[in-house]
Amino acid sequence: MKHIITGILTVAVLVLGLTAVGYAPYHTQQPPPQPAAAAGGAKTQIDTAVTHSGFAATGTSLAYVQQHLGHALNCIEGKGGKNFNASWGNVCEGQGNGILNDIKGVAGSAALMPLLEHADALALAGVRSGDLAAAKAAAQGTNALLKVVAEHVK
Numbered sequence: 001m002k003h004i005i006t007g008i009l010t011v012a013v014l015v016l017g018l019t020a021v022g023y024a025p026y027h028t029q030q031p032p033p034q035p036a037a038a039a040g041g042a043k044t045q046i047d048t049a050v051t052h053s054g055f056a057a058t059g060t061s062l063a064y065v066q067q068h069l070g071h072a073l074n075c076i077e078g079k080g081g082k083n084f085n086a087s088w089g090n091v092c093e094g095q096g097n098g099i100l101n102d103i104k105g106v107a108g109s110a111a112l113m114p115l116l117e118h119a120d121a122l123a124l125a126g127v128r129s130g131d132l133a134a135a136k137a138a139a140q141g142t143n144a145l146l147k148v149v150a151e152h153v154k
Contacts, residue, residue, distance in 0.1 A: 041096030042103045043153045048092050049075035049099065050146045053123065056139035065135045066127045072142055073123040076100060076116060083124050103153070112149050119145035 049072040056068035070088025077084050078098015084090075096102040100116055103109045119142045126138025 042099055042106050043150070044095045045075045045092045045099045045102065046146060046150045046153055048095060049119075050143060050150055052091060053119075053139050053143035053146055056126070057136055057143050059132075059136065059139070062130070062132045062135060065132065065139055066129075069123050069126045069135065069139050069142065072139075072146070073120065073127060076120045076123060076146075078102075083120075085127075088127075099149075103149075106153055108152060112152060115145050115149050119149070 052068045052071035052075070056065045056072065059065035059068065067088060070085060071091045074081070074084050074088055074090050075092035075095075076099045078092075078096070078101050079090065081098055081100070084098075092098075100113075100120065103112060103116060106112070122138045122141045122145070126135040126142065129135040129138065
């Protein structure tokens with residue numbers, strides 16, 4: 001009997017918790033819509049970083065993987081970023097000031113920042129790695145995180 005009551009209480013808590021999660025977004029104050037320029041610049045840079053991290057994820061040499069992962073890292077951080085390295089090339093030149101900077105003007109950006117920070121850390125680990133498999137794994141993770149961010153930036 002005790003197990004049945006515990007089970008019922010567990011289900012009730014889960015149902016109430018999920019109901020609250022689903023209900024909460026409708027009653028929270030939404031940030032003002034982002035300026036079109038900020039969203040467009042961030043989106044363009046994200047798309048470029050997704051492309052290059054994808055190239056890195058399928059690379060067959062360490063130099064190739066590091067080069068394209070470096071492109072993605074430079075797009076994420078921007079020219080003023082602490083890990084920006086001009087020797088990798090700046091494929092996001094003219095698209096904005098780095099995803100981490102430009103995403104701040106996008107609605108819902110606070111929820112996306114942890115994903116971008118993890119993508120940044122993975123990309124950095126990949127370019128610093130001396131192992132092809134580890135660098136490719138970092139590129140795959142970076143690519144996956146950036147794709148999630150891209151889905152939420154219009």
